[in-house]
Amino acid sequence: MEQFALDAVERLTTRPKVPYETLAVEQLTPVIGAQITGIDLSRELTPRQEKEVKEAFLAHHVLVFRDQHPTPEDHKRFAALFGPLHPDSLPVEGSDPYILEISADKNSRDVAGNGWHADGTADPEPSLGSMLHITRIPETGSGGDTLFANMHLAYDMLSPAMKSLLDGLTAVHDGARPWLTQGLTPPAEYDVPRSEHPVVVRHPDTGRKLLFVNAPYTSHIPQLSRSESEAVLGMLYEHIARTPLLQCRVRWQENTLVFWDNRCVQHHAVWDYYPHARHGRRVAIDGTKPHA
Ligand code: SIN
Numbered sequence: 001m002e003q004f005a006l007d008a009v010e011r012l013t014t015r016p017k018v019p020y021e022t023l024a025v026e027q028l029t030p031v032i033g034a035q036i037t038g039i040d041l042s043r044e045l046t047p048r049q050e051k052e053v054k055e056a057f058l059a060h061h062v063l064v065f066r067d068q069h070p071t072p073e074d075h076k077r078f079a080a081l082f083g084p085l086h087p088d089s090l091p092v093e094g095s096d097p098y099i100l101e102i103s104a105d106k107n108s109r110d111v112a113g114n115g116w117h118a119d120g121t122a123d124p125e126p127s128l129g130s131m132l133h134i135t136r137i138p139e140t141g142s143g144g145d146t147l148f149a150n151m152h153l154a155y156d157m158l159s160p161a162m163k164s165l166l167d168g169l170t171a172v173h174d175g176a177r178p179w180l181t182q183g184l185t186p187p188a189e190y191d192v193p194r195s196e197h198p199v200v201v202r203h204p205d206t207g208r209k210l211l212f213v214n215a216p217y218t219s220h221i222p223q224l225s226r227s228e229s230e231a232v233l234g235m236l237y238e239h240i241a242r243t244p245l246l247q248c249r250v251r252w253q254e255n256t257l258v259f260w261d262n263r264c265v266q267h268h269a270v271w272d273y274y275p276h277a278r279h280g281r282r283v284a285i286d287g288t289k290p291h292a
Pocket of ligand 1: 102112113114130132145146267268269270282
């Protein structure tokens with residue numbers, strides 16, 4: 001690995017450890033993810049617990065809470081500590097617009113999120129993050145893991161020359177692409193969003209830079225020719241997918257809740273358990289407009 005990439009990893013992995021009073025925080029990898037114990041999400045958090053969960057979220061980007069039994073109302077109350085709830089863009093009539101059922105079984109022909117992506121980046125204000133509570137795992141007892149990748153480190157590991165090229169660019173994100181790339185058209189009731197965001201944005205809470213393009217939604221970089229845009233985006237997607245060092249892998253157990261920061265993490269829900277079933281509920285939180 002090049003020295004500039006090693007330096008980026010060293011900066012991240014030698015940060016001083018934050019002490020916690022009310023939580024136990026066990027890192028999943030040195031660069032992304034932590035398992036949190038010491039809180040019960042079916043109860044209101046104390047102010048100290050809330051402060052520490054927020055600190056752990058900004059430090060680790062993906063938080064895993066095991067053996068949790070929140071009702072849908074508890075789940076929404078926990079999410080609302082981070083901001084207004086983000087309604088689903090295609091709510092099922094008669095269902096709670098803030099709860100997205102994540103479900104796959106023998107009748108599924110595809111599953112949500114089976115590829116590297118961030119959620120809803122074609123929106124002018126993509127979500128802050130999502131909380132997914134898995135209540136049923138495949139009956140084989142394995143499969144259906146979710147991978148997460150750190151977009152701060154994905155940016156930091158690039159060469160200085162590549163960073164300075166990307167720093168000046170924007171990218172168009174098109175909400176129709178997930179359908180168009182499969183030869184389908186978006187549902188008529190979907191008000192298709194399309195937004196232009198910087199390729200490199202700053203995290204609104206920490207100010208740290210990160211890579212903000214993803215294969216399902218990003219159509220092109222308008223400052224480049226079509227072939228240059230395809231080559232640069234393709235290189236970045238390969239970098240994310242083929243650098244395991246950027247990633248952690250969450251192996252679900254029933255009643256695990258995972259909270260990820262959609263502003264600086266991409267995720268990939270692995271569909272390796274067909275014909276078995278997996279089920280859960282996801283609540284998302286409103287985000288803000290991404291800025292360079
Ligand atoms: C998603 O939100 O993309 C689905 C995540 C998952 O099912 O693990």
